[in-house]
Amino acid sequence: MKNIEAIVFDIQKFSVHDGPGIRTLIFMKGCPLTCIWCSNPESQSTTPxxxxxxxxxxxxxxxxxxxxxxxxxxxxxxxxxxxxxxxxxxxxxxxxxxxxxxxxGMVVDVNYIIKEIEKDTLFYRNSGGGVTFGGGEPVLYPDFISAVSAECHSEDIPVAIETCGFTFWRNFKKILDNIDLVMFDIKHMDPKTHKELCGHSNQLILNNLKRLSQRNDIEVVVRVPIIPGLNDSKDNISNTIKFVASLRGNIKRVELLPYHKFGESKYERLGRKYPLKGLKIPSDEHMQNIKRTMEGYGLNIQIGG
Ligand code: SF4
Ligand code: SF4
The missing domain is CATH 3.30.70.20 (Alpha-Beta Plaits)
Structure with a gap:
């Protein structure tokens, strides 16, 4: 096996989040976007x-x-x-x-990660779990993810990724070859506002989701963070769900992720200023209203991941 390297900032074992069953979560370091609500600021840069x-x-x-x-x-x-x-x-x-x-942030190679994954094979088998790559962004490491996930599949270990989808299709396609579940973020439907909030336009992202939704070998969950005042306007909610409903394909459900403040202390630890200081979390009622609006389009909508 080619020994390709990547940078990860954490490996969490025995997680019951981010995919079915008991999972090993591998957090890649580095992200092409700079969303101002990012709750993992330690994942943004590729450097330690x-x-x-x-x-x-x-x-x-x-x-x-x-x-x-x-x-x-x-x-x-x-x-x-x-x-x-x-x-x-x-x-x-x-x-x-x-x-x-x-x-x-540590540099790891494919062999190292495979050994870490194999330690928990029994738990995956008994719970229907597997491995999830998140971050940061798996799309920054297409060769690495592709090599690790191919090895996982050769051992019947399911693989999921959480992604912002911001990459060229040729890279994304390489990653998708051995992936069972993709949790795909839509952050804003307007390209200009997306650039202001996240650093880049959403065009590549939406095109990738369109193509991904046609793959019948992969399950897709669309995730929409709900950030008060930034992407929860009636127009944006309705444009988001209209777009997803127009795709359908392999999209299993839409998860609405309410803004939270868990990342705030991480900015402090890194010596950085928290960009959303004072922003309130959305109320349950607001989340329920968004859910109801989206359900009107016939999709399975869930609050929380
Ligand atoms: S603070 Fe000093 S000791 Fe610590 S990593 Fe930086 S240079 Fe090294
Ligand atoms: S002063 Fe604090 S941060 Fe520095 S070595 Fe001691 S415990 Fe660690």
Whole structure:
């Protein structure tokens, strides 16, 4: 097997989310979009990143002492990390016994991931589970995903991906060859607004979903994040469901994912500002209204993933 490499920021075992049964979730690092509501900011860049959890820090100051670049200092009794000086050498992580500092992002190869997956084969078999690639974005690593998923299929392990779908079809097609389930995001139907909110137009994405929906060997779940004031207008909701209803094909259901604030503290740990500070989560009533509107188009609509 060709030993192709990729960058992952986490591997979670025994998950009961993101696909049926018990699953191994593999979070790829790097994303071509920059959605302002992203709840996994640690997944956006392909380079490793240093995080700091102040609540775990016991102020032993070992990281200050060991840093060869003087990138950590104390200001107003708080530890401050200077990203411009930091060379990501990882020395501060090695000495942090409290695990307040972590390096996110490791280079892995196909063999390594296959070994991790194979450890849980029994759980997949007994629960109807499998492997899910998320992130970040699996579409950044077509050769890697293709090689790992082909190996999984040779061992009868089902594979799912969660994706924003932003890639050329030739790359997407390569990924799809050994995938059983695709969880595909639609974030906004207007190309201009999509670019403002997510960094790129949605044209490639919608074209890919159109082509994907014609594949009868793959199950598709469309996921729509509901972000108050940004993509939940009547017009956008109706354009979204009209588009999905026009495809049908292999689309099993639409999942509405209400905006949440779980990502907020992650921005802080990465030393970044949370772009949606103060935004309220959508009410149950609002989510139910959207669900009812969408159900009018004859599709199976679910709140939550
Ligand atoms: S080494 Fe870890 S626990 Fe000690 S001061 Fe640094 S971050 Fe805090
Ligand atoms: S990763 Fe290296 S350079 Fe960066 S803060 Fe830690 S010890 Fe210093």
């Amino acid at each position: 990143e240093l995080t700091y959890m102040g609540d775990k820090c016991i102020r032993c100051n070992k990281c200050l002492e060991v840093c060869p670049n003087h990138a950590i200092s104390v200001e107003e009794n708080r530890l401050v990390h200077n990203k411009d000086l930091c060379q990501l050498c990882g020395k501060c992580v090695e000495v942090c016994y409290a695990e307040a500092r972590k390096m996110l």
